[in-house]
Amino acid sequence: MPYEHPSGSRGEPVIPAHEQVAAPDTREGVTALLERGRTLSTPVLRAAVDRLASPMDTVAAYHFGWIDAEGNPVDGDSGKAVRPALALLSAEAAGAAPQVGVPGAVAVELVHNFSLLHDDLMDGDEQRRHRDTVWKVHGPAQAILVGDALFALANEILLEHGTVEAGRATRRLTVATRKLIDGQAQDISFEHRERVTVAECLEMEGNKTGALLACASSIGAVLGGADDVTADALESYGYHLGLAFQAIDDLLGIWGEPAVTGKQTWSDLRQRKKSLPVVAALAAEGSAAGRLGELLAADAKNPEIGEFSEEEFAIRAALIEEAGGREWTSQEARRQHATALDALNGVEMPEDTRRNLLALADFVVVRER
Amino acid sequence: MPYEHPSGSRGEPVIPAHEQVAAPDTREGVTALLERGRTLSTPVLRAAVDRLASPMDTVAAYHFGWIDAEGNPVDGDSGKAVRPALALLSAEAAGAAPQVGVPGAVAVELVHNFSLLHDDLMDGDEQRRHRDTVWKVHGPAQAILVGDALFALANEILLEHGTVEAGRATRRLTVATRKLIDGQAQDISFEHRERVTVAECLEMEGNKTGALLACASSIGAVLGGADDVTADALESYGYHLGLAFQAIDDLLGIWGEPAVTGKQTWSDLRQRKKSLPVVAALAAEGSAAGRLGELLAADAKNPEIGEFSEEEFAIRAALIEEAGGREWTSQEARRQHATALDALNGVEMPEDTRRNLLALADFVVVRER
Numbered sequence: 001m002p003y004e005h006p007s008g009s010r011g012e013p014v015i016p017a018h019e020q021v022a023a024p025d026t027r028e029g030v031t032a033l034l035e036r037g038r039t040l041s042t043p044v045l046r047a048a049v050d051r052l053a054s055p056m057d058t059v060a061a062y063h064f065g066w067i068d069a070e071g072n073p074v075d076g077d078s079g080k081a082v083r084p085a086l087a088l089l090s091a092e093a094a095g096a097a098p099q100v101g102v103p104g105a106v107a108v109e110l111v112h113n114f115s116l117l118h119d120d121l122m123d124g125d126e127q128r129r130h131r132d133t134v135w136k137v138h139g140p141a142q143a144i145l146v147g148d149a150l151f152a153l154a155n156e157i158l159l160e161h162g163t164v165e166a167g168r169a170t171r172r173l174t175v176a177t178r179k180l181i182d183g184q185a186q187d188i189s190f191e192h193r194e195r196v197t198v199a200e201c202l203e204m205e206g207n208k209t210g211a212l213l214a215c216a217s218s219i220g221a222v223l224g225g226a227d228d229v230t231a232d233a234l235e236s237y238g239y240h241l242g243l244a245f246q247a248i249d250d251l252l253g254i255w256g257e258p259a260v261t262g263k264q265t266w267s268d269l270r271q272r273k274k275s276l277p278v279v280a281a282l283a284a285e286g287s288a289a290g291r292l293g294e295l296l297a298a299d300a301k302n303p304e305i306g307e308f309s310e311e312e313f314a315i316r317a318a319l320i321e322e323a324g325g326r327e328w329t330s331q332e333a334r335r336q337h338a339t340a341l342d343a344l345n346g347v348e349m350p351e352d353t354r355r356n357l358l359a360l361a362d363f364v365v366v367r368e369r
Numbered sequence: 370m371p372y373e374h375p376s377g378s379r380g381e382p383v384i385p386a387h388e389q390v391a392a393p394d395t396r397e398g399v400t401a402l403l404e405r406g407r408t409l410s411t412p413v414l415r416a417a418v419d420r421l422a423s424p425m426d427t428v429a430a431y432h433f434g435w436i437d438a439e440g441n442p443v444d445g446d447s448g449k450a451v452r453p454a455l456a457l458l459s460a461e462a463a464g465a466a467p468q469v470g471v472p473g474a475v476a477v478e479l480v481h482n483f484s485l486l487h488d489d490l491m492d493g494d495e496q497r498r499h500r501d502t503v504w505k506v507h508g509p510a511q512a513i514l515v516g517d518a519l520f521a522l523a524n525e526i527l528l529e530h531g532t533v534e535a536g537r538a539t540r541r542l543t544v545a546t547r548k549l550i551d552g553q554a555q556d557i558s559f560e561h562r563e564r565v566t567v568a569e570c571l572e573m574e575g576n577k578t579g580a581l582l583a584c585a586s587s588i589g590a591v592l593g594g595a596d597d598v599t600a601d602a603l604e605s606y607g608y609h610l611g612l613a614f615q616a617i618d619d620l621l622g623i624w625g626e627p628a629v630t631g632k633q634t635w636s637d638l639r640q641r642k643k644s645l646p647v648v649a650a651l652a653a654e655g656s657a658a659g660r661l662g663e664l665l666a667a668d669a670k671n672p673e674i675g676e677f678s679e680e681e682f683a684i685r686a687a688l689i690e691e692a693g694g695r696e697w698t699s700q701e702a703r704r705q706h707a708t709a710l711d712a713l714n715g716v717e718m719p720e721d722t723r724r725n726l727l728a729l730a731d732f733v734v735v736r737e738r
Contacts, residue, residue, distance in 0.1 A: 181521060
């Protein structure tokens with residue numbers, strides 16, 4: 001399966017090719033944008049991590065996929081690097097050189113990885129990017145400590161140039177980080193609640209995924225001297241892009257192929273996640289929604305959900321689909337994608353940059369994993 | 370015991386009264402300084418904590434001693450508040466009003482409490498200020514999450530005024546926070562090592578205790594527009610004061626009265642802490658040091674140290690004292706206290722403020738708990 005279309009029940013892509021707004025050669029263009037983000041930001045990220053005292057530098061290098069558990073260098077999968085690509089484009093949107101966005105790209109990556117280290121521990125997740133998580137390999141104390149260190153490093157990297165723009169960028173990053181933490185708090189609290197509304201779920205996902213993508217999309221512009229109106233518009237683009245991204249992640253969390261997602265089958269169902277397809281299905285009328293509600297209410301109190309057969313999860317997934325949760329989430333991804341594009345309309349920027357931001361938005365909603 | 374003198378083997382204070390440099394009425398003056406710091410900073414701290422999403426606001430309020438585990442308001446012990454007092458004096462040292470230091474005081478308190486929440490969890494400490502720690506009451510996930518939130522809040526509080534001074538203050542706070550994290554990493558790694566040198570122990574304590582007290586002592590001045598030379602001198606005062614404070618804490622960690630310290634007897638020995646008296650004793654010549662080294666090497670591999678009798682710990686404490694570890698640490702507190710005072714010599718400031726900084730330094734090394 002070279003290309004995953006994680007959408008509607010008949011397997012078509014969430015955004016059909018004829019609706020994509022960027023140039024037809026976007027696939028190649030996006031690869032180049034992602035590559036540029038990675039190439040410009042990784043050396044700075046590595047130098048930042050090298051500042052950490054031993055053994056935190058080693059633990060962080062393991063987390064980033066630069067070394068294996070024994071400390072040997074590996075050519076790891078360090079993710080798609082959408083955020084660094086956005087941060088550099090954001091600098092260009094303000095008329096600055098892409099390099100101006102690099103400290104922002106690195107700071108956002110550091111905050112993102114701080115949250116992964118802590119969330120994996122809080123959630124008890126044992127795998128990330130097909131590897132054991134840090135707390136599994138190096139213990140909970142190192143996961144806490146290195147997460148803290150990455151968070152502090154993010155501010156350090158931004159503030160060390162001492163400019164007014166750096167102060168503004170740090171303030172936006174701090175607000176985004178607080179939302180990230182709020183989102184994780186909401187996510188944890190939802191696990192203990194029987195009912196979560198669609199609005200609550202969207203708010204949580206906006207905090208947990210939208211806020212940092214919003215920051216990545218504006219931080220380069222702020223560092224490049226953009227005014228608040230421009231920065232806010234770019235933030236809005238990133239925020240809704242984040243919600244589109246998360247809607248698709250929620251689809252993959254139930255119907256994604258393990259080989260592609262790096263997670264177990266029915267991953268979010270196993271973890272009783274109240275993700276968008278689930279809450280949308282539960283909010284629907286009809287017998288499928290009712291039957292689903294009964295099953296999930298029983299599951300909530302069942303400690304043996306880990307022992308369920310594939311078929312038992314398939315039944316739940318089919319009910320979610322029958323109640324319309326899959327289709328609604330797929331539509332929601334399209335709506336958020338459209339809102340993200342709308343946010344760019346009021347912003348003056350070089351036409352090249354605009355085309356690249358549109359292409360990246362398409363990529364995020366029509367993605368392999 | 371109205372007044373604890375945690376020093377030499379014959380019970381005299383670390384800094385005898387005739388060597389104290391501040392005015393004779395300092396005791397009353399210091400109480401007023403601490404009270405002022407608490408009065409001006411607590412409402413701002415409470416308002417900051419109120420911004421946290423539920424249930425993080427409740428968990429934080431429990432940690433700060435404002436409510437009990439059931440959520441009822443209590444008139445809790447929220448600590449001595451030396452840091453807020455220092456931050457306000459630091460603003461006055463720059464010729465500003467004490468109020469100018471308030472955001473700095475609150476930010477430092479937030480970072481301090483972020484580190485307590487995470488350290489208590491990493492170290493498995495079940496009690497703090499005579500109460501169950503947050504992870505014991507609300508679980509490890511909340512301890513991680515609320516710690517993260519307090520760290521983010523600290524930056525938010527400082528940066529929201531958007532001034533150049535706020536950016537400089539945040540940068541200094543970030544550097545201090547990174548040192549704090551380095552210090553905790555060193556502290557954890559020392560527990561697994563057989564030998565730690567006195568220099569390594571001082572470096573760790575400088576990071577873990579010195580750096581944040583240094584920041585508290587300079588952050589108000591930075592917010593008040595002081596130049597870097599003045600801010601650095603005030604930092605140096607706070608750094609050495611922190612080391613003096615920690616030396617005394619290390620003495621109390623072995624010989625402190627449980628009723629006063631809120632900890633078990635021989636607390637640091639039970640936790641196999643390689644604190645200053647221990648590493649200084651092990652570095653000494655003679656039979657007591659040799660015997661102590663053998664005992665502690667055996668203890669390091671003994672999982673049943675928690676079952677030791679009072680007498681077994683008393684034997685170790687006596688060997689530390691015989692090898693000179695107690696006396697050396699007591700002298701070290703005096704040396705650091707003197708270095709702290711020296712740092713103020715080159716700084717121009719109102720004479721009142723200087724007297725108050727000297728009085729606070731005396732208070733820190735001649736303290737009840």
